Amino acid sequence: MHIDFLLDLVLIGLTSGCLYSLVALGYSIVYGVVGVINFSHGEVYAFGAYVGYVSIVMLGLPLPLAFLLSAVSTGCLALMAERLLFRPLSSGQNLSLLVAHIGLSVAIRSVLALVWGERFRTYRTPNAVSEVLRVGGVALSLHHLLVLAATALLGLGLWALLSHSRFGRALRAVSQGRDAAAAKGLPVVGTIAGAYALGGFLAGAAGVLAGHLTELTPQMGVLMGVKAFTASVLGGIGRPWGAVVGGLVVGVLEALVGGLVGGAFREAFVFGLLAVVLLAFPRGIMAPRSGDRGRWSQK
């Protein structure tokens, strides 16, 4: 087997993995503070991709502005959902919150289908074909490089936010115990809202990046949601950096399976991986072996 072929697959997997990581971060951050899986997160990603479509194709905005607009819009959407839907239900059973998340996901998908129809949309104009960069025998389009670079920048920003800001410290404290955080005078409710907004922001960013690689359909969030959820479970749900590693691992393994075994097995592999991880590593592969004091104990 030629080494270029394997390198090709790894690079393909890394670009997909970057997108999975960004979306998986949202799952992890929200789970970390609320303790419930945000099942509407995949659709928030799809919403971001469509905002990118409006910005780039219909309004003709430059990419950085469209990127910002999409990420901020999805952040606001998540914030609104938290304030109007999830917060009123948070005092009850987690089951109600779970149903609300699922309901929101169906609602977003339906609205996208109603407004844009089931037909696919694309960011690309007929004459826009990405330039291809060749390094040895490996080819990489500029769109893929864009995804890698943007994810690296977002990762850096996120690290700074979580490690060196009051919000990051509050997020960690709330994830380790709401009552203790409240006793210390930390704004628990605001922190939870911020977690949703941050997750939404990252999902929107992933959506607009994915829009450059693929086509948009109202269903696009479903599979992404499953894969990103798998990534966050793989990395240990509630652990942001575990989600990043999980996303990259899922992306690379998926590309290797698709390239070496065949595309028909790709999704089956992702679901199979989820089942195996849940059986063998219930707390994820990034979980510490002992002394795990909380969901965010590992930074």
Place this chain on the structure above:
Amino acid sequence: MMSESRNRRRRRYLVAGLAIAVAGAIVLLLYVAPWSASRPATHVPVGTILDLSGPAASFGEMQLQGMRLALEDIATSSCPYKIDLIVEDSRLDPKLALAAAGKLFDSDKVVALSSITGSSMALTVAPAAKRAHVPIVDSLSSSPALSHDGGDFYFRVQPPDTYAGVYLVRWARELGMRTSAVVYADSDWGQGLRDAIVDAAGKEGLTVILREPAKPGDVDFRALLARVNAAHPEVVYLVAHPQEAGLFIKQAAEAGLRMRIMGSDSLSTEEVRTAAGRAVDGVMFALSAAGSGSAAERFQSRFQSRYGTQASANSIKPYDALMLLHHVVCTTGPSPAAIRSGLRQLKGYKGISGVISFDEHGDPVMPEYDRFVYKGTSYARM
């Protein structure tokens, strides 16, 4: 006291909600009533089940464009029978197609169906049509399975893909190619054409190195492309639905792959051009013959002036299918049994796409193909 007033308010809301629902239902019934009014005996109800909002919507739109022109010609013809076309949207979902067929048979009492988008939809609807004794004259469904599984109420003006497979393989051999890969839609149509290509390749000396499915709805073909590239085929037969085909072509260009891509009617669609953009340049495909001569030229200029674009076989075949059905109705009468018998006996009907007769399976005899190649983002006959 508080809870009593709340209950009263709830009851009031409930009554108001019910009143609105009932009023809505009445308005809906009043709106629908004129549609179900009896139609004149010379107006023959015919159904069509197209994909108008699903993944192959461009096919459905092209089919409808051709059928609209046919309806105009039927309206001005000297035959006393006119056709009332009832259009249903399947969204390329066999379940919805079957539900639409049930509505057309039971509620609209159609005497025939003309044109269904997608072989899978046709394979689902044809047995139901047979049970309801309603003949079908289909236009674009090309799965070889329909020759047998379509049943004896199913006729089509589009040849089965067994012919297309042989044609595409011979075309590659004429260009001196010896190795190929087949990327196919995981559907009845895709698997049918894949098998036809593989069978023909075995007989014509073309090696098929790789067969890979492209699942409907798949959006990431980069790993598949790396796999195809590693196999080094001289030609890739792309038998995917338009959306996936366009994305495959685009991602092939973005991966820097330079390979000859060939296919059939799915590559002629707007979705492929939109998704692939400039990368579609050089892609080749064969379409079932769209006709030539003065009748075809007149149709082309009329189509161009009406829709501002060139008519392809994807519009011409549905036109022919509906005109042929009308011809049979005018000859034998409008009952489903008479139409079916007329279709069985039909010989040498002169359509825009050529002379049409049906064999014992309801397939057209002596099919022909035209070759096309993309230059930039538009295609031309070779």
